[in-house]
Amino acid sequence: MRVLVTGATGFLGGYVVEELRFHGHEVIAAARKGSDTSRLERAGIAKRPFDLAQPEGMSGAVRGMDAVVHLAAYYTFTGQKELYRKLNVDATEALVKACRSEGVGNLLYCSSTEAIGPVQGIGDEESELRPQYDYGRSKVEAERAVRELSGPMGWTVLRPSGIYGPGNVDDVSYWTIVTYGDRRSTRYIIGSGKNLIQFVHVKDVALAFRLALDKMEVASGRTYIISDKRSYTYEEVYHMLSELKGVPPPKGHIPAFLAKAMVAPVQLANRLRGKDSFLMRTSTIDALTTDRAYSIERARLELGYEPQHDLKSGLAETIEWYRKNGFLPPA
Numbered sequence: 001m002r003v004l005v006t007g008a009t010g011f012l013g014g015y016v017v018e019e020l021r022f023h024g025h026e027v028i029a030a031a032r033k034g035s036d037t038s039r040l041e042r043a044g045i046a047k048r049p050f051d052l053a054q055p056e057g058m059s060g061a062v063r064g065m066d067a068v069v070h071l072a073a074y075y076t077f078t079g080q081k082e083l084y085r086k087l088n089v090d091a092t093e094a095l096v097k098a099c100r101s102e103g104v105g106n107l108l109y110c111s112s113t114e115a116i117g118p119v120q121g122i123g124d125e126e127s128e129l130r131p132q133y134d135y136g137r138s139k140v141e142a143e144r145a146v147r148e149l150s151g152p153m154g155w156t157v158l159r160p161s162g163i164y165g166p167g168n169v170d171d172v173s174y175w176t177i178v179t180y181g182d183r184r185s186t187r188y189i190i191g192s193g194k195n196l197i198q199f200v201h202v203k204d205v206a207l208a209f210r211l212a213l214d215k216m217e218v219a220s221g222r223t224y225i226i227s228d229k230r231s232y233t234y235e236e237v238y239h240m241l242s243e244l245k246g247v248p249p250p251k252g253h254i255p256a257f258l259a260k261a262m263v264a265p266v267q268l269a270n271r272l273r274g275k276d277s278f279l280m281r282t283s284t285i286d287a288l289t290t291d292r293a294y295s296i297e298r299a300r301l302e303l304g305y306e307p308q309h310d311l312k313s314g315l316a317e318t319i320e321w322y323r324k325n326g327f328l329p330p331a
Helices: 011-022 038-042 055-062 081-101 134-149 172-179 202-214 234-245 256-272 282-288 297-303 311-324
Strands: 002-006 026-031 046-049 067-070 106-110 154-160 162-164 188-190 199-201 222-226 252-254
Touching: 002 011, 002 055, 011 026, 011 202, 046 055, 055 081, 067 081, 067 202, 081 106, 081 134, 106 134, 106 202, 134 154, 154 202, 162 172, 162 202, 162 311, 172 311, 188 234, 199 202, 199 311, 202 222, 202 297, 222 297, 234 311, 252 256, 256 282
Parallel strands: 002 026, 002 067, 026 046, 067 106, 106 154, 154 222, 162 199, 188 252
Antiparallel strands: none
16 A cells, blocks of 8 residues: 655654555655655655645645555644644644545544543543643544545544653653653652553554554544553552662652642743743643543454553663663663
8 A cells, every 4th residue: 555654754653654664555754844854765765745834735745645644743732822723733634635635545643642631530432532731632623624524535543642662752751761760850759649641652553553554444434542551550650660760769749739839930930931841830740640541442352453562661672772872871
């Protein structure tokens, strides 16, 4: 199958391109002008220009494709509302219309469990959507565009949870792993530590996209949560990181209200300086004291998806990569 992958130069995109090529698909990389395409060029992968901010060029990018995997997005939890709208929602609407006009057979859209947000118990594809951040809200709207505008074209929405793995050097997972044990904020557990969080290794996400593409007769018109086999308490995650990084575990607990009182002045000072830090926001305290636990049963039953990485071994692999590449000091 001839497949265009948007966001191909990004962290997830690189793994999706490799997974699809390995399993026999002809992959074309959609790349924004000025992005680093050296990895694609070394692999001999064809490229087409693509820019979320330039919808007029999308028809040319998708022309002649059997399928499009749409990964490119404005991914940040501290961004500008107008850019979430323009780059995540409007751009997705434009891409769907371009795919239809050019006769693309199937569109696979990368959403996020942040479209669901915090849950009571275990969330699934039918859970009420209560996104906490503008990023998640933009994903809800983009999903709606995919469903409502695709018409007879096949479509699938995949919602990965927090993605981590070797090569990830610029998001919440990266900063959490790299700074763990070095900041005062990670020397204590905020709240009870019993709240749940769920991650997924980047290779498992790439696997899920390939399975959905190969099983479009089942996956078309469906939404899937893609994650690890299970969720973990924050206590479990912190103790894994302590063991793997060789640093002391958290000393104790800080009530959420006290943590907010400590973070609020830092957040204000950052704002006055024109800076921002997701880890130093009162909203992050709220995130740490709610549950993000999700079921992958639909993906298992319909796609045959089975995660190949548990969190501890995946973190060990990722930390080793960070050490080898200078993002962490040697053990």
